[in-house]
Amino acid sequence: MKPHLCDQETALLEAIxxxxxxxxxxxxxxxxxxxxSICADVALVAQTLHREHDGARAVVAVPAAGLVWWxxxxxxxxxxxxxxxxxxxxxxxxxxxxxxxxxxxxxxGRWDWVCGWLAWLKQLPNAGAFRPRGLWPGDAVASFQSFSxxxxxxxxxxxxxVLLVLYFFLAxx
Amino acid sequence: MREITLSEFERxxxxxxxxxxxxxxxxxxxxxxxxxTARPLCLYLARVSGDRALAxxxxxxxxxxxxxxxxxxxxxxxxxNYLFRIATNLLRxxxxxxxxxxxxxxxxxxxxxxxxxxxxxxxxxxxxYAMLRLKPREREMLWLAYAQGSSHKxxxxxxxxxxASIRLLLxxxxxxxxxxxxxxxxxxxxxxxxxxxxxxx
Numbered sequence: 001m002k003p004h005l006c007d008q009e010t011a012l013l014e015a016i017x018x019x020x021x022x023x024x025x026x027x028x029x030x031x032x033x034x035x036x037s038i039c040a041d042v043a044l045v046a047q048t049l050h051r052e053h054d055g056a057r058a059v060v061a062v063p064a065a066g067l068v069w070w071x072x073x074x075x076x077x078x079x080x081x082x083x084x085x086x087x088x089x090x091x092x093x094x095x096x097x098x099x100x101x102x103x104x105x106x107x108x109g110r111w112d113w114v115c116g117w118l119a120w121l122k123q124l125p126n127a128g129a130f131r132p133r134g135l136w137p138g139d140a141v142a143s144f145q146s147f148s149x150x151x152x153x154x155x156x157x158x159x160x161x162v163l164l165v166l167y168f169f170l171a172x173x
Numbered sequence: 174m175r176e177i178t179l180s181e182f183e184r185x186x187x188x189x190x191x192x193x194x195x196x197x198x199x200x201x202x203x204x205x206x207x208x209x210t211a212r213p214l215c216l217y218l219a220r221v222s223g224d225r226a227l228a229x230x231x232x233x234x235x236x237x238x239x240x241x242x243x244x245x246x247x248x249x250x251x252x253x254n255y256l257f258r259i260a261t262n263l264l265r266x267x268x269x270x271x272x273x274x275x276x277x278x279x280x281x282x283x284x285x286x287x288x289x290x291x292x293x294x295x296x297x298x299x300x301x302y303a304m305l306r307l308k309p310r311e312r313e314m315l316w317l318a319y320a321q322g323s324s325h326k327x328x329x330x331x332x333x334x335x336x337a338s339i340r341l342l343l344x345x346x347x348x349x350x351x352x353x354x355x356x357x358x359x360x361x362x363x364x365x366x367x368x369x370x371x372x373x374x
Contacts, residue, residue: 005340017322038344041351046319048354052300053216053320062215062232065207069200072237076195 006038016046096169124151196240203240210253213321218260220320221312223305227267235260250327257331261313268309299361303353311346318343 012033015021021043022030033039107114198206214235218228238259247255304312313332317323325343329336 005344013319013322016319041347044351044354045315045347048300049315049319050322052220053213053316056216057212060212060215060219062211063229065204065211066200068207068211068233068236069203071233072196072240075237076241080195 006036006042008032008036008039009042012039012042013046016043016050021047093170096166100166121155197242197244198240206249206252207236209249210256214256214260217257217313217316217321218264220301220304220316221309222264222267223301231260231263231267234263238263251330254327254330257317258333261331261333264309299354299357303350303357306353307346307349310342311349314339314343315346315350319347 008029011029012021015025015029022033033043196203211232215228215232218231218235219225222228222231235256239256242255242259244252244255304315307315310332314328317328317331318325323331325339326336328334328339328343334342
């Protein structure tokens, strides 16, 4: 016989799980358990754990089946929505990246245009068409001395707006 | 905030329908299965992890994964074993991600007091103490075998082990737990006369 095996182990375990141990068992089995160290361990451990299981099972509180079902459904929905919107988010991100890349490429490829625009912007405040002197009476003109400042401020505001839009666009993704 | 386009909305709706169809079981079958398995599963997770709150979290996740799993037509017993296997794997994942914490906290563990009778609570904490001194696999095995009365084949199925190796592993785990329980009982018996002596004037 192997040192970890005993013929009576199964019979003893069945008796414990059925609640027949020790009172409802034959005296032979009780006598055997008193002598066999393997069965003594089985009796101690199985009795302790089985008693614990039966006692706790009667009083343990578990959530209602409906709640577990509902939570599982909610989770499945969230995962399905996430899975479904993944390609859209991917395309949006790609579009944003390609848009910015195209602008940068255009700026590099046509640097002469960019230089021309910058030069034009620089001359804009001094251009005659934008001087309000000819459009407004003399006194009002004095308050528009810093007209060039207004143009720079509006350009900066536009730039900030573009950056803000870009930020929100990327943050969404 | 970004506006949702019509196609996006349609896609989301389709996802909702997909989510409803994704479960293998209908609600009524689930309810029946849950009533049979929830308490044993909760106790198994609580006893093996030594943490009631963790057991409740893992229980929800276990049922979710069970519902999502594509299972061939399994019998009731196999379904139950499959459920316990998911729970065991989740516990192991938890321990892996919280390295070092395998529920083997000896003195500081908070034992959920389920029974109002003081003696039973005392016995329960004695058992919890002894259980938490064992390795997780030993706890799993002992609980399945002696608390739930699972066969060696069922234990092997739940723990992902060979059925032939269960007997020996169980023998070692059982010997360890029995030794802990006896040692604790002896220590308790020695403490009692001392406190009784102190109480007598």
